[in-house]
Amino acid sequence: MMSPARAHGIRDVGAFVLIGLLSGFMSGLFGVGGGTIIVPMLVTLAAFSQRLSAGTSGASIIVTAAVGVISYAAHGQVDWLAGALLAVGGVVGAPIGAHLLNKLSESTLRWCFVGFLAVVIVSLFFVVPERGEGVEIGVLVGIALVAVGVLTGILSGLIGVGGGIVVVPVLILLFGTSDLVAKGTSLLMMIPTTISGAWRNARNHNVDFTAAGIVAAATLLTTPLGTLLATALDPFVANMLFAAYLVVIGVQTAVKAIRARRKNQEG
Numbered sequence: 001m002m003s004p005a006r007a008h009g010i011r012d013v014g015a016f017v018l019i020g021l022l023s024g025f026m027s028g029l030f031g032v033g034g035g036t037i038i039v040p041m042l043v044t045l046a047a048f049s050q051r052l053s054a055g056t057s058g059a060s061i062i063v064t065a066a067v068g069v070i071s072y073a074a075h076g077q078v079d080w081l082a083g084a085l086l087a088v089g090g091v092v093g094a095p096i097g098a099h100l101l102n103k104l105s106e107s108t109l110r111w112c113f114v115g116f117l118a119v120v121i122v123s124l125f126f127v128v129p130e131r132g133e134g135v136e137i138g139v140l141v142g143i144a145l146v147a148v149g150v151l152t153g154i155l156s157g158l159i160g161v162g163g164g165i166v167v168v169p170v171l172i173l174l175f176g177t178s179d180l181v182a183k184g185t186s187l188l189m190m191i192p193t194t195i196s197g198a199w200r201n202a203r204n205h206n207v208d209f210t211a212a213g214i215v216a217a218a219t220l221l222t223t224p225l226g227t228l229l230a231t232a233l234d235p236f237v238a239n240m241l242f243a244a245y246l247v248v249i250g251v252q253t254a255v256k257a258i259r260a261r262r263k264n265q266e267g
Contacts (some may be wrong), residue, residue, distance in 0.1 A: 015045035023210025028226020031183025033061040055206030059198040063216035071227035072184025082135040083188030089149020097154035117250040122246035126184040170204030
């Protein structure tokens with residue numbers, strides 16, 4: 001069941017193009033879906049509700065992730081088996097997160113996630129990945145990858161974070177993966193997860209297909225550019241840029257946690 005059509009003027013279309021160009025570049029550069037950019041910008045620039053923004057973002061990310069995977073695969077920077085194992089875990093974890101959403105303290109979860117990001121940010125200053133290193137798959141590593149996927153899916157369902165925010169640093173820090181392979185593999189993992197989420201959101205009328213299509217089309221131009229820059233950067237510089245990006249995400253999450261707490265206190 002598709003969402004009802006919504007009229008968009010030239011200003012909205014321009015906003016969608018801008019959002020797509022920016023999110024596509026960030027997706028290619030950092031191996032993330034871009035939802036952390038798309039959602040707030042749709043709310044701010046196009047007056048979308050939070051729910052409609054999230055659903056529309058998820059639908060557009062399908063294309064962004066696919067283009068990113070192709071771009072990284074062209075440079076031999078995708079671990080297909082690791083991505084598949086992460087995706088299996090993600091598909092399992094997302095419904096669990098959605099189920100737990102009304103049973104756990106969202107504020108506590110957000111602060112735990114901020115703590116996780118703080119540890120990752122500090123670690124990125126000391127761990128410089130070796131280019132070309134993939135994931136050596138064994139039984140235990142395979143189980144660990146599925147577990148990471150489950151955790152990522154749960155976090156996605158609970159607090160709406162994208163898979164790349166968790167998967168990329170975990171692959172680098174815990175599995176010794178190249179930063180480029182981590183980013184390409186992260187994007188691969190997102191495809192089945194975002195397809196599943198987009199289908200559910202579309203059934204609930206939470207996807208603006210016009211906006212999603214324009215955003216997705218714009219990402220076609222900039223996602224490969226972000227990938228090219230990622231491959232050209234020194235690994236340490238790439239780590240520092242990713243750490244800066246995580247700082248922004250951490251601040252956004254902390255602000256949301258503070259606002260939610262104040263709202264609960266006022267209520």
